[in-house]
Amino acid sequence: MTDINEPLTQPADRRVETPAARKASPAREASLLALAELLFFAYRDFTRDPDTILKDFGFGRAHHRVLHFVNCHSGLRVADLLDALNITKQSLGRVLKQLIDQGYIVQEAGSVDRRERLLYPTAAGRALVKRLAAPQLIRLADALKAAGPGAEAALRRFLEAMINAEERPKVSSIMASTPVALEDDGKGEAS
Amino acid sequence: MTDINEPLTQPADRRVETPAARKASPAREASLLALAELLFFAYRDFTRDPDTILKDFGFGRAHHRVLHFVNCHSGLRVADLLDALNITKQSLGRVLKQLIDQGYIVQEAGSVDRRERLLYPTAAGRALVKRLAAPQLIRLADALKAAGPGAEAALRRFLEAMINAEERPKVSSIMASTPVALEDDGKGEAS
DNA sequence: GAAATTAAGTCAACATGACTGACATAAACG
């Protein structure tokens, strides 16, 4: 209790602070803080619809993320997934195992390097992804429309710049791979 | 703009396929999915810096959210906070208690309704918020700059539209209250 | 071909922050 008035000289380490001290005006700071708040609210609601659907399957948001990446970049390796999600093998293992056991994802040994397990969505997996994505796509499309012309391009530039510079190559490489649309190509072996 | 979307009658319950209308082209869907992915990456990195700092204090992201709202909208009631965060009393209670016990937040009975506990940041709380916000403000400012002129206004319109329509009044009302800048000036405990 | 490295899977143990539902208190309202 009590180092209330302590000046917070944290042990943390010299993180951030960026080069030449950037000092925004208080008004500018308040404006950016409000933007951060908006981002929080937007993201909160963006994830809400799929979260609700997932509950019916006994899944959580972690499953959604895995399903999304496996569907949109099908054939990626477990290591790629770990990289994209930035979680531990253990964490991923739990949800991935469930998704595999329940038939939403299959794995296949890599043809060049057979240690690698390449991940693919099953038809059921594609159908579930499609269903989870549906409300999000509508929300995104509506919001882009509301934001007006040009907003989409600006938004993409903004979001890309928000990503850690060191991570950008990794992200680009993942995003460049099999940018596949939501196809449930007929056969719905489950849902 | 295509009329990919229309009514947005999608309360998260009406799952599966939107009516008959609203079918985006596969290419458009892929493009929006990529946008969703970017949003995930951006948000992931946006929260990373403060998360790292918080660990040094034994706090988590939940503490950050509470601190942020109490600082930016100081004097809000516990009920307002529950509304903003969309979590349960129990969940909030835990982190709020820690923040109060450790001297980052103080509460004061409302003057009109003494049942209400109005929340205020202490000097230590303001200092911590400032420190947590610093990397985020820099990131936001940089990203806005990278996105080019006009991006900020478009982004705000986009984010606002991403929020559930029913939630917007609540959000507006919270955001309208005491949009305070990051000042860790004099002033100590709650007024 | 043996050794080292790498990709993946797994174990145990643990922390955080969500949840539910029930209940206690104090203040305000009618």
Added chain:
DNA sequence: CGTTTATGTCAGTCATGTTGACTTAATTTC
């Protein structure tokens, strides 16, 4: 006065994140 409201709290559960150590299989390196 009794009811409702705002808050706080108890007990228990669940999802998802963490670390560190270890196994297995395949590839690479010497």
